[in-house]
Each structure stands twice: as structure tokens, then as C-alpha cells.
Amino acid sequence: MIHSDPHKxxxxxxxxxxxxxxxxxxxxxxxxxxxxxxxxxVATLAPSGYNLQPWRFLVxxxxxxxxxxxASAYNQPKVGEAPVxxxxxxxxxxxxxxxxxxxxxxxxxxxVTPELAAETHSRARSTMEHVNNRPLWTTRSTMLxxxxxxxxxxxxxxxxxxxxxxxxxxxxxAFGVPxxxxxxxxxxxxxxxxxxxxxxxxxxxxxxxxxxxxxPWTLGDVEEPRPLSP
Amino acid sequence: MIHSDPHKxxxxxxxxxxxxxxxxxxxxxxxxxxxxxxxxxVATLAPSGYNLQPWRFLVxxxxxxxxxxxASAYNQPKVGEAPVxxxxxxxxxxxxxxxxxxxxxxxxxxxVTPELAAETHSRARSTMEHVNNRPLWTTRSTMLxxxxxxxxxxxxxxxxxxxxxxxxxxxxxAFGVPxxxxxxxxxxxxxxxxxxxxxxxxxxxxxxxxxxxxxPWTLGDVEEPRPLSP
Numbered sequence: 394m395i396h397s398d399p400h401k402x403x404x405x406x407x408x409x410x411x412x413x414x415x416x417x418x419x420x421x422x423x424x425x426x427x428x429x430x431x432x433x434x435v436a437t438l439a440p441s442g443y444n445l446q447p448w449r450f451l452v453x454x455x456x457x458x459x460x461x462x463x464a465s466a467y468n469q470p471k472v473g474e475a476p477v478x479x480x481x482x483x484x485x486x487x488x489x490x491x492x493x494x495x496x497x498x499x500x501x502x503x504x505v506t507p508e509l510a511a512e513t514h515s516r517a518r519s520t521m522e523h524v525n526n527r528p529l530w531t532t533r534s535t536m537l538x539x540x541x542x543x544x545x546x547x548x549x550x551x552x553x554x555x556x557x558x559x560x561x562x563x564x565x566x567a568f569g570v571p572x573x574x575x576x577x578x579x580x581x582x583x584x585x586x587x588x589x590x591x592x593x594x595x596x597x598x599x600x601x602x603x604x605x606x607x608x609p610w611t612l613g614d615v616e617e618p619r620p621l622s623p
Numbered sequence: 624m625i626h627s628d629p630h631k632x633x634x635x636x637x638x639x640x641x642x643x644x645x646x647x648x649x650x651x652x653x654x655x656x657x658x659x660x661x662x663x664x665v666a667t668l669a670p671s672g673y674n675l676q677p678w679r680f681l682v683x684x685x686x687x688x689x690x691x692x693x694a695s696a697y698n699q700p701k702v703g704e705a706p707v708x709x710x711x712x713x714x715x716x717x718x719x720x721x722x723x724x725x726x727x728x729x730x731x732x733x734x735v736t737p738e739l740a741a742e743t744h745s746r747a748r749s750t751m752e753h754v755n756n757r758p759l760w761t762t763r764s765t766m767l768x769x770x771x772x773x774x775x776x777x778x779x780x781x782x783x784x785x786x787x788x789x790x791x792x793x794x795x796x797a798f799g800v801p802x803x804x805x806x807x808x809x810x811x812x813x814x815x816x817x818x819x820x821x822x823x824x825x826x827x828x829x830x831x832x833x834x835x836x837x838x839p840w841t842l843g844d845v846e847e848p849r850p851l852s853p
Contacts, residue, residue: 402634405778406661409668409771426842431636433831437824438639439770442787444822451832458834482836491825498823505822520788529759533787533808536763540669540770541639548635557672557763558750569836578763592674592735593728594667595721601663602681604688606712606799612656 402548412547413591415554418474418583428549429477432582436542441534443517444495445487448538451480451568458568465563466579471554475581480568481539483531483575488521528575535577542580552585632778642777643821645784648704648813658779659707662812666772671764673747674725675717678768681710681798688798695793696809701784705811710798711769713761713805718751758805765807772810782815 403411433450441447453462454477462480463472472478487495496514499505505513524530543553556579564576601610633641663680671677683692684707692710693702702708717725726744729735735743754760773783786809794806831840 402636404632405635405638405771405774406632406665408635409665409775412668412670414670430827430842433827435636435639437827437830438642440642440644440773440785444824446825446830449830449832451834451836452840453834455834491829494825494829495823502820502823504820529762530787532759532762533766536766537770537773537785540767541635541774543670543767544635544771544774545639555670555767557760571836574836590732590734593725593732594674595676595724597660597663597667599721599724600667600676600679602679604681604683604685604798606681606801606804610682612660 402545404548405544408544408547412543412553413585413589415475415552415581415583415585416471416589417586418471418476418552418554418581419586420474420476422584423476424551424583428551429582431549432542432545432551435545436538439534439538439541441537443488443492443513443520444499445491445517445521445534446495446538447484447487447531448535449482449484449574450542451482451570453478453480453568461567462564462579465567466556466559469556469558471556471581472579475554475583477582479542479580479582480564480570481535481542481577481580482570483528483535483577485527485531485573485575486521488517492517527573531575532577535575539578539580546582551582554581555579556581632775634778635774638774638777642773642783643815643819645705645782645811645813645815646701646819647816648701648706648782648784648811649816650704650706652814653706654781654813658781659812661779662772662775662781665775666768669764669768669771671767673718673722673743673750674729675721675747675751675764676725676768677714677717677761678765679712679714679804680772681712681800683708683710683798691797692794692809695797696786696789699786699788701786701811702809705784705813707812709772709810709812710794710800711765711772711807711810712800713758713765713807715757715761715803715805716751718747722747757803761805762807765805769808769810776812781812784811785809786811 466472496510500510546553561576696702730740776783791806
């Protein structure tokens with residue numbers, strides 16, 4: 394976290410550098426409605442196939458519900474501490490319920506011509522018919538939105554923690570999430586109680602290949618990513 | 624795309640607003656090595672469970688290889704047009720090959736004490752033993768990195784297009800990708816030939832729930848996200 398002025402949001406590289414998976418949140422600092430809305434708005438701008446936007450954000454803020462969520466997440470303290478927990482859901486069948494609305498908006502905004510609207514609609518339906526692994530499909534776009542959400546939060550001075558340690562069946566049961574949704578992750582939002590050191594990253598020479606799998610990245614002068622602040 | 628000055632990268636909200644899934648790339652404009660490296664560096668700053676960083680980026684730039692990739696991606700023109708194609712891979716077993724290196728770096732940077740290093744190592748191993756669906760597990764973190772990559776590109780004036788239309792078996796075969804990796808998506812990078820209108824998004828009242836699944840978001844005054852530029 395470099396600064397916390399929501400009027401001058403951080404750039405993408407700066408937000409990526411200063412973001413940490415926050416361990417403990419300040420229980421005395423709530424997150425304002427206005428910031429929460431801004432963060433969620435930006436998250437919805439993530440891309441998705443056919444603009445189907447399968448992400449759903451279940452926002453949990455009451456003490457009782459955060460306690461319930463904590464019990465479904467191996468009692469991790471941050472779930473109880475963070476003023477806002479977002480249960481990030483991936484919906485399996487957005488083309489069945491939301492495609493008309495999505496294509497109508499695209500027409501309205503001039504993103505498709507009236508002639509192309511019908512074609513877009515039918516191509517989306519037929520492509521989606523061939524998607525067999527719906528949890529995997531929805532997880533792809535939903536995690537794009539989750540990353541956008543956390544970077545937006547960081548850029549606006551709000552700390553986050555992505556969590557994959559939870560019991561999906563328990564979360565679904567506790568919050569009424571139906572079977573046609575996957576719980577992709579939890580995200581805690583709020584303000585960190587302490588600065589956390591940068592844990593480092595593998596170098597580009599470890600995670601990048603050139604032209605063929607296993608062929609090392611040969612661009613010279615590869616620097617390690619470093620944190621902006623100590 | 625609002626501007627293209629890599630010295631003043633866009634903020635996260637601005638980059639999210641101006642990003643479009645680019646349809647056609649300018650074949651006469653290469654992407655500089657320096658920009659490509661910056662974009663990939665920022666992508667590696669995405670979070671992952673136990674900092675395992677399962678993403679791998681296979682960078683494809685030669686004409687011959689982009690042609691090969693195009694043939695594995697339903698002949699979509701942008702694969703041939705974009706100066707850089709990134710095959711975004713999710714590795715299934717980073718804890719088997721990279722955990723020592725990752726924990727050593729965390730120790731070096733003071734992110735874990737020497738005492739906690741051993742515990743972190745063994746907790747990561749034992750947690751990962753219980754992950755049955757490796758393609759789903761790796762897709763989660765890898766798509767966080769993919770989103771970070773595209774937002775970083777946009778913030779630095781580079782257009783992108785995420786693609787899920789490809790034949791995974793063909794891509795793997797053509798580029799030697801082993802079975803313990805999932806092809807999560809392709810990302811085209813370069814410069815757009817045309818401005819593309821904003822296709823709209825579902826409102827927060829459609830994609831957010833409050834406290835319980837299906838319970839509508841009641842925060843008043845919900846604005847639709849709008850593009851920054853026409």
C-alpha cells in the first residue's frame with residue numbers, strides 16, 4: 394500500500410507492486426459504501442467471452458454473516474476482521490438468462506449493428522453449447538474480474554486478501570448459493586494493520602518461454618520485479 | 624485506449640475503462656522488447672496460493688509460429704496480425720519443482736523468518752496434496768496473472784485481446800506443452816487498428832448480492848460503468 398488517496402488512483406504497475414495478500418485487517422476501520430461500489434464497478438469491466446460476464450459478487454458485511462463465513466473458511470481470522478468479504482461466484486449458464494439483456498445493451502451502445510446483434514446472439518448460444526466443463530469455463534472469466542477487483546481496490550487505497558482456503562459446500566450451504574454457481578475465491582477488503590514485506594517472484598527466465606515450451610526466454614537484462622516501498 | 628505514453632501508465636480504473644478486446648491489430652507496428660518485458664513483469668506480481676505462481680507465459684512472435692497458432696485457434700485473423708501472442712499456461716504442480724526456490728526467496732527478502740520458512744514449506748506441500756482438480760486450481764491463479772497482464776498492457780498503451788477460442792490439444796501439440804499444464808487462454812498484444820465502442824456491462828444490481836445469494840444489492844445510486852473515451 395503506497396498511499397490511500399482515492400482521488401488519485403495508482404497506476405496498474407504501481408498497484409500491482411504495492412498489493413499484498415493482507416494478513417490482518419483493522420477491525421476499527423469500515424470500508425465506505427462509495428469506495429466499495431467503485432471497486433465493484435471497475436471489477437465488472439473485466440473481459441469475458443461474448444461479454445457474458447459470468448461473475449457474481451456476494452458481499453458479506455454483517456458480523457453474524459462474517460462469522461458464518463469464517464466457519465466455512467477454516468476459521469481464518471481475517472474473515473472476521475475485514476469489514477467486507479466478497480464471495481466471488483462464477484455462474485455456469487449466463488447465456489440462458491442474461492444474453493438478451495447483454496446483446497440489447499451492445500446494440501444500444503452501438504457495439505453491434507442491429508444485423509450483427511442476432512448473429513452475435515446465436516453464435517454465443519451455439520459456442521456455449523459446446524462448453525462441457527462449466528466450472529472451469531466460468532472460473533476463467535470470473536478470476537479476471539477478481540484480479541481487476543483487487544487491483545482496483547489497491548489503486549484506491551484499499552487492502553485485499555484473496556483466499557482459496559474454504560469449504561465450497563459449506564459456503565454454498567451457508568449463503569444459499571445454487572449448484573449452477575462455483576465459488577471461485579473469497580476476497581477480504583479493508584485496511585491492513587501492518588506493512589507486509591514483498592515475498593518475491595520467480596524471474597521471467599523461470600516463467601516465460603520463447604516460441605516453444607521449455608525454450609528459455611532469451612531477452613537479456615531481465616530484472617526481478619521489486620516492491621515500490623519497503 | 625486513451626493514450627499511449629508508457630512513461631505515465633494509466634491508473635487501474637482508467638485502464639479497466641479503456642481496455643477493449645481488440646478485434647484487429649496493426650501488422651506494421653511491432654511491440655518493443657522493453658514494453659513486453661514490463662508487461663510480463665507486472666503480470667508476475669499477481670497473487671497465488673502459497674506464492675506458488677503457477678502461470679507460465681509462452682511468448683510467440685515469429686510469423687511461422689503465429690501461423691501455427693492461428694491454425695490451432697479456428698483461424699482467427701488477430702492471431703496472425705498481433706505482433707505478440709502469449710499462450711497463457713497453468714502449471715499443475717509448482718510445489719514439486721519450485722517451492723524450494725520460492726521459499727528461499729521469501730526468506731531472503733524477510734517475508735518469512737527462518738523458523739517459519741520450514742513451516743510454510745510443509746504447509747504448502749500438505750495443502751497441495753489435497754487439491755484434486757489441478758486444472759481448476761491452476762486456472763484460478765493463472766487467470767489472475769492474465770488479467771494483470773492485460774491491465775498492465777493497457778496502462779502502458781498496448782492493446783490486448785483475450786481468447787478462449789482454441790483447440791487445447793492442438794495448441795499443446797504444436798508448441799510442445801506437456802500434460803501437466805493447462806492452456807488457460809491466449810492473449811494477443813499489439814496496437815489496435817480501430818477504436819471499438821464499449822459494449823456495456825450488467826449493472827451492479829444484476830451481478831451483486833448482499834449477505835445472501837439472490838438478495839438484491841440495495842446500495843442506492845448505482846451507476847453503470849461507462850467508457851472514458853468515445
